[in-house]
Amino acid sequence: MKNKSNIYIGLLMSLICCIGFTSCDNNLDKMNVNPYGIAPGEVNPNLLMPTILASAAQSYADLGVNDLAGAVQHTQKNGWYGGHNNYGWESKDWTGWYDILRNNDLLYNRAVELENNYFQAVSLTMKSFVFGNITDLWGDAPYTNALRGNELDPNFQYPQFDSQEVIYDGIIADLQTAVTLFNDANTTAVVPENDLYFGGDIAGWKRFANSLLLRYYMRISTKKPDVAQTGIEAIYASGEYIQSVSQDAALDYTGGASDIWITRHIAMDPDDFQRYQACQTFIDQLMRTNDPRLPVWFAPVRVQWEADESLEVAAEDFIRNDGEPLGVITYPFDDFVNDYADENFTRRYNPNLVSYNDAEYVGLPPSLMVPESYNGNPSPGQGTQNQHVSQLADIYQSAGTPGDILKARLVSSAEVSFILAEAALKGWNVGDAETHYYEGIQKSLTVWEQEANYDSFIAEEGVIFNNTLEQVMEQKWVASWTAAAEAFADYKRTGYPNLATGPQSPQPRVALRFQYGNDEYNNNADNITDALERLELTDYSGGFGKDSQWSKSWLYQGTTAPW
Structure with a gap:
């Protein structure tokens, strides 16, 4: 009976399909129209900008506080730390970046x-920013024929990977075009509130x-x-680049659940927030130079x-x-320490029997x-509070908007000053390296509301300018806190910091x-093979x-940097 019923059901479905296709054949185009959607040819560019700008800034800041923050040793995690601490970057997906590019392509076409x-100029600028991050992180990638999957030629569904050299050249060409377009642009059709970076400026x-x-x-x-020297000297001569903190390309933190800031974790998942802890490499640098940004970014150990x-x-x-001894046996304390925030908690150890880090910041x-x-945590566990290691400062666990200090900074004036300092060290005509170096420090201190400590800080040993690339890159690394993608790129290019x-x-x-990512291997196998051939094996490529x-990738082939 079961087999017979299945036959009848199959015949009935076939009959329904035949009738359906016969009666609807001439209306298939109408069936595929979304009555609630907006046709691409009618989209208002103002409505596209917030999605593109917010997504790009948040994705960039996510790199800066997560995996790349671990790679450049700003932070480490004590739970779920494979990608953060140990470069567990197998099969990393770039879909989110290409989603931004698809929306941005629609903006450009409109x-x-x-x-x-x-x-047009905004779209070219954002295209350059996003593709810059893609090639910085992966190397070769679909570029010239990317974003053409809606064309009739099926080959565009599986685009070739352009070389990293082609991508960088394209980025520079698009940015040059964007600058030219901005020279002849006006904002009569722009809704300033939808321009999340510059308000239509x-x-x-x-x-x-x-x-x-x-x-x-x-x-x-x-x-x-x-090429680099000519380009940098021309831009410096023009004076039309980010020169002050007020001009930074940044997205304000809104306090909303959609923000990627680790700040939101205290309300949504306190255990997740507690996994972020200082890296000793960074703490050593900040303590060695008495850096006033240390207490802004990190909390002292609780015990x-x-x-x-x-x-x-x-x-x-x-x-x-x-x-004085307390009647509290080890940990966890729950909120005990927080309830007595002004108290001085200590725990004694015998240095002849065990080695612990007894500094205020660890x-x-x-x-x-x-x-x-680590460091004698008596209640270890993924995501638990280690009372003997520094976590992020309190501003990062505020449930509300913590003010202007937290932003997703796409390009900062401090970064620009350090770029010019490096260019000056190369002997290029961009002014004085020492001046740019100190300006980079001053701008970073201003961002983190520590400008009052500038004079004393630049007098510290190790901060006084010594005319070396290592020192410039070291201070640029410090200033790239929460923008670790730049520190990562700089490290690969120069080998600094060590x-x-x-x-x-x-x-x-x-x-x-x-x-x-696996999607490329599964769906674009022929083209990814060519990209793999262009990568250079090293002594550490492993299995x-x-x-x-x-x-x-191409940018580092034939060089000894970073190793």
Whole structure:
């Protein structure tokens, strides 16, 4: 009976399909029209801009506080830390970046149809910014024939991978075109509120485009020094680039649940927030130079170790409040320490029996085997509070909007000053390296509301200008806090700062790139093969072959940087 019923059902469905196709054949085009959608040819560019600008800034800031913050050793995590601490970048997906590019492509096409130079130039600037991040992180990628999947030629559904050189050249050409378009643009059709970066200010966008040009000219400066020098000198001479903190290309933090800021985790998932902890590499730098930004970014340890050689045990199993023992046995404390925020909590150990870091600020060393147990944490566990390691400062766990200090900065005036300092060290005609170096520091201190400490800070040993690239890149690395994508690119290009990996790293060197995602292998296999052939194996590529985090893309091939 069951088989017979299935036959009848199959015949009935076939009959229905035949009738359906017969009666609807001439109306298939109408069936595929979304009555609630807006045709691409009717989209208002103002409505596209917020999605493009917010998504790009948030994706960039996400890199800066997550995986790349771990790679450049600003932070480490004590839970779910494979990608953050140990370069677990296998099969990294770039779909989100290409989603931004698809919306941006629609913006560009509508701008061309409307003959609107402003929207064209904005679109070219954002295209350059997004493709810049893609090639910085992966290397070769679909570029020339990307975003053409809606065309009749089926080959465009599986675009070729352009070389990294072609992509950088295209980025620079598009930014040059954007600057020219901004010169002849007007904002009569622009809704300022929808321009989340500059509120419809053409001069702001032109400075942003030129500053991106400075960034990417410096990226290629080893491979194409003449091109880079000519471009950077011309932009410097024009004066039309980001020169002050008020001109930074940035997206304000809104406090909304859609923001990627780790700040939101305290309300949505406190355990997730607690996984972010300082990296000892960064803490060492900040403490060595008495950097006033240290307490802005990180909290002191909640319970500081205190050496006591008279102890008969390795460490006390209780804490002290202003030196007096408390009836609290180890941890977890729940909110105990928070309830007594002004108290001085310590715990004693015998340095002859055990080694602990007893500084006021303590970070996790990079790539630890078991970071959640570091420095004598008595209640280890993924995402638990380690009272003996510094977490992020309180401003990062505010449930509301914490003011103007937190932003997603796409290009900052501090970054631009350090670029010019590096260019001056090369002997290029961009002014004085020392002046640009100190201006970069001053602008970063201003961003983090520490400008009052500028004079004392630049007098510190190690901060006083010594005319070396290493020092310039070191201070640029510090200033790139929450914008770690730039520190990562700089490290790969220059080898500074000098970063060492830890025991859990699969290779004894810092990784260089993301692996291509599984979608490319499954759907674009022929084209990805050519891209893989253009990668350079290194001594650390390991078992992944050419698509390894430790293989070199075009920009670093033939160089000794960073290793």
